[in-house]
Amino acid sequence: DTGVSQDPRHKITKRGQNVTFRCDPISEHNRLYWYRQTLGQGPEFLTYFQNEAQLEKSRLLSDRFSAERPKGSFSTLEIQRTEQGDSAMYLCASSSQGAGTEAFFGQGTRLTVV
């Protein structure tokens, strides 16, 4: 499978715990995006990378959230001290560089904080 893959697909955690999600982009893609989606809403931009550089992080993003892409390939998104409001689908997408290039999504990680 050469698409974007995310792991795990589902995560249930207790409030206050830390969680980490992984995204493996399409191999030739150098851009990687993280989004959060809640019911009835579109994907909300969290952050994105070009290769290993994190180019932008949403101002709405709490400092409990951190993302890395250490070698410009896979990326991780960590949420520290989870809160119930963090429950959502976390989506990763990747694209090639250049105007007009399409982004392709992974199947997402559904987080439930209890």
Next chain:
Amino acid sequence: RKEVEQDPGPFNVPEGATVAFNCTYSNSASQSFFWYRQDCRKEPKLLMSVYSSGNEDGRFTAQLNRASQYISLLIRDSKLSDSATYLCAVNTGTDKLIFGTGTRLQVFP
């Protein structure tokens, strides 16, 4: 004002109908535009890119109006299988891809 806005719907249309969705964007420096389809509890899937001159893919037509800063999606001869949420996405010029909230379409027999 949101960077990308869509009418959430739902749009309820009978099979065979033609339906159109609009999506407005606020950043005039936006460079590229896309429509995605999302089925319930699934990831968004690229439906089509939107080119300046407009483009068509089977029953689907996408158009861009830069002067008024909106894009549109027209679906002709609606099928039951077209029922989904349609998301517009805009590359804002800083290569950040921003999505609208989506428009829900329900096609009924």
